[in-house]
Amino acid sequence: MTLTRFVSKSAFRNKRRSILTVLSIAFSLLLLTLMMTIWRAFYIDKASAESAQRLVTRHRVSLTESMPGFYREKIRAIPGVKAVAPNNWFGGLYKDDKPENMFAQFGTDPQEILKIFTDFTIPDDQVKAWQRDRAGVIVDSDLAKKYGWKVGDRIVLKGTIYPVDLELTIRGIFTGPQPTDSVYFDQKYVEEAVSFAKGKAGTFEILANSPDDVPKIAATVDDMFRNSPEPTKTESEKAFYLSFVNSIGNVKAFILSICLAVLFATLLVSATTMAMSIRERTREVAVLKTLGFTRQTILRLYVGEGVLVALIGGAVGCLLAILLVTAMAHAPGMGIFLAGVKVTIPTLLVAILVAGAVGLISAIIPAYHSSKLDIVEGLRYIG
């Protein structure tokens, strides 16, 4: 019998306890992996190649202020800008004001917006039909599935910010790189119905020639309007979306504190189990020592056992996390923030490493005490 086999045999001699410990560690590691995945999606991941080429300009004061529409042509003149289109939040109600019926509705320029959203796929004839119909709308394929919409259907969006109810005909169904939960229609419809909306833009979507042009364009746009009554704030698409996340509150501190609590809880669970199972075997240790096992070997045996159980827990946790994240990424309503997230190999490695470290730390003290055991006393020990 090799040492490894001895460790794995003794790790599962009390099956129920080992399974419970594995499950307990697994659920903690599931949370940890989930938090790390979210952290990575928000703060570490680079935007996709298409997204990295896009910028968003908004009013410096806040998203609720609008900018004059003529800014568009001024932005277009900046070197490095390939295309620019207004994008206006309509914020209307579909059916009722229930949260599950909320989705993003944008008024834009059908002639140009799809040149900027290069990662949208939509049949050419549908684009042409949309561009021809001022009351036409294109909808996200996941939304279409949710509501059972087909091309040619009519939908009504009840205005809340703008006093107008839009009666739109679905001209196309698009698929984004991830579910977008949004619909796009011609802003001219709103401008014709509402006088105060005329010649205004909420945000401008900009496509740069290359990702390298993005910082330069952002600075040029903001400098251009710095001293006008309507100053702007221009940032990369990723930074723009991240500002929504940060407005919820201190997300970083929130994630970190959850991770810390989870880590500490895992350590406690693992340490409790190891302490229990090592104490139960006091007599066995004495026997092993009598047989000639050294202190180091005994220490290694028990630490190995702790690490093994924790690693299995970590692996199960990672598996659960992958399942959960996959389900989450495909669930409707995750919006732009977490749609399409994946658990990456480095994240999994970190999680497994953390699990191993937890096992090591939790086993080391009881294992050390047990290795120092006096043989005669150990043999006398009665549970």
Place this chain on the structure above:
Amino acid sequence: MAIPISYNIRNLKLRKGLTIMTALGIALTVTTAVFLMALLAGLQKAFRSSGDPRNVLVMRKGSTAELSGGFDANLFPTLRTLPGIEKDAQGEPLASGEWVVVVVLPRKDGTGEVNVSVRGLMPAGITLRSEKKDAHGQSDLKLIEGRWFTPGQREVVVGNSIHNRFSGANVGDTMDFAKGKWKVVGVFDSGGTAYDSEIWGDVNQIAADFDRQGGFASAYLRATDPVAADALKNRVSDDQRLKLEGTLETEYYEKQTSSGGAIKYIGTFVAIIMAIGSSFAAMNTMYAAVAYRSREIATLRIIGFSRPSILTSFVIEALLLSLLGAIVGIVLILPFNGMSTGIGNSLTFSETVFSLHLTVGVVLTAVAFALIMGLFGGFAPAWQAARQDILTSLRA
């Protein structure tokens, strides 16, 4: 016959290390859950206590927030003269036409910029908000420093949370937003409500700076009593000429508690996953407790304690363990009680500051939560203890 509880307490004491570690594991879960619940409770307090049941908020029909669009200023005189509105000492109706706009201010600790609501209001707007009295006859809204703004001047008063969280928000400072500088002349406290996260100034000055003359985003009307407020609300909504809609101020703020939705969903999810983990750990501890005492249990059976009383006894022991965890968990959170933080509000696009609020409800829910974990972790081992064969156990 029931086994005395002191038997369980002594057993928990006997295996101190194990008890403490398991209880700490439960405590951590409880702490996380309590933290999230206290956040939500604080948020609810901030919004729920904002608003007087006698105040009616009037907005354009279809508007869901004070930010979304406005109505013609010509309608205001009609609103002002509606029956049922309280008069002030000079016999003027308590009605205020207002604008709410959003500006960006840098955080004091340098962690970025935050959207803040700026409210332009008429002097009557301050009066109709300050007359709300609590049980002790104390007004909710009071000036804690300086004075109110003077109409026609570029002066602002800031809410207490703004004063604490942003630099340049002290009396005598100037703030830079919209078309120029504004002088801070006072700090007000509205008792932890959403108004504490606002900056107030003269409505005409604000409207001019944001190019919004000739209208109002909203109007506040003070009715003589809550019943009259209800009637006033309906009168405004039913008037076909006005195309306006009345809401009770309390209802309006109640709706904004939904901005805690994200915290609620994520918090519940995190708490449940952690609870599952802790339950498994508690189960482990209890199984070990049963295994150690199998001879003892057999002896108890021989003496005459029935199976149900052994089952109850071990379940009680698990519950005691989790109760200890709950107590430790709540104690751990105490230092954070009252700590304030900000949250983005989806209706007003600006930050509302609220405090962690440890209510009796939160504490009771936490205890119940821990007991459920104890029950879940303790039942199966207790069942096993009760079903044990006496002879085999005695020989073990």
